[in-house]
Amino acid sequence: MSKSPALFRKTRNLEGQIDDFLDCISESGLIFQKAIKIYLDHGMCEDFEDSKNQVQQIETRGDNLRRAIETQLYEQTLIPDLRADVLKLLEDLDNLINITQANCFRFAIEKPDIPEDYKADFMELTKTVVICVDTVVMSARAFFRNIEAVRDHNSKVLFYETEADIISTKLKTKAFSSDLPKVEMFHLRYFIERIDELANEAEDIADTLAIYTIKRSI
Amino acid sequence: MDVVVLLFLTSGLFLGWSLGANDAANVFGTAVGTRMVRFTTAAIVCSLFVILGAVLSGAGAAHTLGKLGSVNALAGSFMAAFSAAITVYGMTRMGLPVSTSQAIVGAIIGWNIFSGSITDSNALTKILITWVACPLLAGFIAAPLYQLTRRVLKWAKLHVLRLDAYTRLGLIFAGAFGSYSLGANNIANVMGVFVPVSPFTDFEIAGLVNFTGIQQLFLIGAIAIAVGVFTYSKKVMLTVGDGLMPLSPVAAWVVVISHSTVLFLFASEGLEHLLANAGLPTIPLVPVSSSQAVVGAVVGIDLLKGGKNIQWKVLGSISVGWITTPIISAVICFVGLFFLQNVFNQQVYREVHYSLKPAAMERITDLGLPVEDLKDIQDKIYKSATRFRSAVRKSTFLSKFQESRILHYAEISPTEISPALLNTLDWEWLGSERTESLDSLVGKSYYYKWQLTETLARLNDEWKLLADTTINKAHNKEIKARLNYVLRTFSLESKDNVRDK
Structure with a gap:
């Protein structure tokens, strides 16, 4: 890391904290993907528990970072013109980890039965939403450093969200036109929607980021 | 103060x-x-x-x-x-x-x-x-x-x-x-x-x-x-x-x-x-x-x-x-x-008088201005610049520049270089050469401002104003500040009101 003058050391530290926070979100998505793969391959097992605990730790770290960043932004009255937008952005992004964590818990508690012929699509849906989350994190990073790139990332977020919608609709249609018992149909639909929720949330964040970017460029 | x-x-x-x-x-x-x-x-x-x-x-x-x-x-x-x-x-x-x-x-x-x-x-x-x-x-x-x-x-x-x-x-x-x-x-x-x-x-x-x-x-x-x-x-x-x-x-x-x-x-x-x-x-x-x-x-x-x-x-x-x-x-x-x-009986301005005495007329003639037309107002004393200017305007038609020159040469500012006042001057600020030329004028008196300034300029280059250009502005400003100081000190009009530079 290059040395920065003492005058900007605090700023540099805070920049580092924001980067760490964004890393947490990407990381939580990747571990979530790993956890779903474990669940689909082996069902509830120790490895899944480990992944769930990892997500939980990341969530706690993310929360602490977010609070620390928010406190510094307020205490040092930094970016007064953008502060409200940045705080809202950080909270929305934090919500992505919350959804990831909640999904891990749902799998652990409810242990849904996912039929073999649904597993590939479930994995595909998970991969797509995780890419979507990762892309919105890139968009958020660009908002902080390179607003010109926000638009490019946002268009990819919208693309992956649509992809996730297509897969989830396909899965739900398949479930409700199968011979599965109604209760399993509803259970499958519930988990499809919860996973897809991550992509929807990412899309909402991309939309607000687009507005913040216009405000930032004034 | x-x-x-x-x-x-x-x-x-x-x-x-x-x-x-x-x-x-x-x-x-x-x-x-x-x-x-x-x-x-x-x-x-x-x-x-x-x-x-x-x-x-x-x-x-x-x-x-x-x-x-x-x-x-x-x-x-x-x-x-x-x-x-x-x-x-x-x-x-x-x-x-x-x-x-x-x-x-x-x-x-x-x-x-x-x-x-x-x-x-x-x-x-x-x-x-x-x-x-x-x-x-x-x-x-x-x-x-x-x-x-x-x-x-x-x-x-x-x-x-x-x-x-x-x-x-x-x-x-x-x-x-x-x-x-x-x-x-x-x-x-x-x-x-x-x-x-x-x-x-x-x-x-x-x-x-x-x-x-x-x-x-x-x-x-x-x-x-x-x-x-x-x-x-x-x-x-x-x-x-x-x-x-x-x-x-x-x-x-x-x-x-x-x-x-x-x-x-x-x-x-x-x-x-x-x-x-x-x-x-x-x-x-x-x-x-x-x-x-x-x-x-x-x-x-x-x-x-x-x-x-x-x-x-x-x-x-x-x-x-x-x-x-x-x-x-x-x-x-x-x-x-x-x-x-x-109402409050305060002096809100010091009157500046104007008059075309022979000395001023002579100087104006040198400028090639129509002196003949100004004969009617010669020797009359006007109590303000505007009154003098309107009198000039009634007598003849002049360009803005000519008008300003006549105003300059007609401005009355009686001065007398008295030895007592000479001693009160800030010699250090004026400089030895400038003070020497003032010293040589002891006992002399002047009716117009320009008479004293021109005499001083003739006696010593240190008193000379350079051509009115931007480059010379700083130099001229310095000379003018010293000239005004001298004029105020030796002024016969405001003897009781001698101010510092």
């Missing part, structure tokens, strides 16, 4: 205070309004640099204001500054855009009319053109600077927080520059009218730096501005934030830099000298409105973005202000001078 002198200076201090309260907001308003810079930081930086600007570079703009009309009695200076302050205060209360520069120019014209002095039309035209040029120039600087800043930021890809930190620092530096320029350009508004009647004398600090009487006068005015900044400007800063259109901190920085550059250009004697030396056209040193420079810069940026946010009403009221503010101020000054003279 006389208490009366201090009392008369209060109007200038009041004007300074209101300038500090209002115009500091043009420099730090957006920064403080958007909480990018703390008020205390802004107030300290602003006060310090206003004082530096006023003391170090305030003389240039004051000189132009002095050309417009030289208020020659302390009570007159008091009323000029007071009427400008009242105009600024009243118009601000009514929510009308007002400029201290325009108010003081109006007040000086009011004094000129009351005292029968002639308003220098060249200086007035110069000032009026500058008022219009000021916002235009600010706009022309702001638009490309904004574009350039945007490009640099796009290229630099700074983190929001880093940009925020740099912008804060930039706003403080720009504010310091702006405050310096404000002090340099606008101190003439606050204290300019007191320059000809300044009660302060020069002194040296530790034998190194010469602290002139005018600098001391400007220091007091600048302190009044600083008090205005500390006591009242916070309120204005917090409301001015996004008065014209919402600005991002970076855009605010561009506005402050443009505003400060314009004020600096219209105040810098150094730059004027540099341009003159390079054979380039110079920028007139005139006190301009800092508020209008800000408006110009904001409009410049807005035009670059398509001009959707321009508030034509605000621009319209600024243009109207160019005319209404000086008129209101002139009227207040005229009425105020009347009361001060007739």
Whole structure:
């Protein structure tokens, strides 16, 4: 890391904290993907528990970072013109980890039965939403450093969200036109929607980021 | 110092205070309004640099204001500054855009009319053109600077927080520059009218730096501005934030830099000298409105973005202000001078008499002017410049230049070089060669001002004025200050009113 003058050391530290926070979100998505793969391959097992605990730790770290960043932004009255937008952005992004964590818990508690012929699509849906989350994190990073790139990332977020919608609709249609018992149909639909929720949330964040970017460029 | 002198200076201090309260907001308003810079930081930086600007570079703009009309009695200076302050205060209360520069120019014209002095039309035209040029120039600087800043930021890809930190620092530096320029350009508004009647004398600090009487006068005015900044400007800063259109901190920085550059250009004697030396056209040193420079810069940026946010009403009221503010101020000054003279029995101006005695006629003949036509008014004494000018105009038709030459040669200023007064002179300041030539004139008396100045110039080159060019301006200013000192000291008209240089 290059040395920065003492005058900007605090700023540099805070920049580092924001980067760490964004890393947490990407990381939580990747571990979530790993956890779903474990669940689909082996069902509830120790490895899944480990992944769930990892997500939980990341969530706690993310929360602490977010609070620390928010406190510094307020205490040092930094970016007064953008502060409200940045705080809202950080909270929305934090919500992505919350959804990831909640999904891990749902799998652990409810242990849904996912039929073999649904597993590939479930994995595909998970991969797509995780890419979507990762892309919105890139968009958020660009908002902080390179607003010109926000638009490019946002268009990819919208693309992956649509992809996730297509897969989830396909899965739900398949479930409700199968011979599965109604209760399993509803259970499958519930988990499809919860996973897809991550992509929807990412899309909402991309939309607000687009507005913040216009405000930032004034 | 006389208490009366201090009392008369209060109007200038009041004007300074209101300038500090209002115009500091043009420099730090957006920064403080958007909480990018703390008020205390802004107030300290602003006060310090206003004082530096006023003391170090305030003389240039004051000189132009002095050309417009030289208020020659302390009570007159008091009323000029007071009427400008009242105009600024009243118009601000009514929510009308007002400029201290325009108010003081109006007040000086009011004094000129009351005292029968002639308003220098060249200086007035110069000032009026500058008022219009000021916002235009600010706009022309702001638009490309904004574009350039945007490009640099796009290229630099700074983190929001880093940009925020740099912008804060930039706003403080720009504010310091702006405050310096404000002090340099606008101190003439606050204290300019007191320059000809300044009660302060020069002194040296530790034998190194010469602290002139005018600098001391400007220091007091600048302190009044600083008090205005500390006591009242916070309120204005917090409301001015996004008065014209919402600005991002970076855009605010561009506005402050443009505003400060314009004020600096219209105040810098150094730059004027540099341009003159390079054979380039110079920028007139005139006190301009800092508020209008800000408006110009904001409009410049807005035009670059398509001009959707321009508030034509605000621009319209600024243009109207160019005319209404000086008129209101002139009227207040005229009425105020009347009361001060007739009710409070104060000398608001020192009469300057004019007459065409044979010596003056001879000199005018040398110029090749139609002396025959002026025979009717020869030897008559006129109690003011305007009366003398109208008499001349009735007798013959002259060009503006010829008129000004006749006025110059007809101005009565009886002097006598007495040995007693010679001893009271500050020999060190005048220099040995200059004092020697004065010494050789002991016992001689002169009727006209030019007679003494020309005699001195003949006796020694040290008394000689150089050709009236920008390059020679500083030299001539120095000589003129010494000549005025000598004329005042040996004046037979105001023996009881001998002032220091």
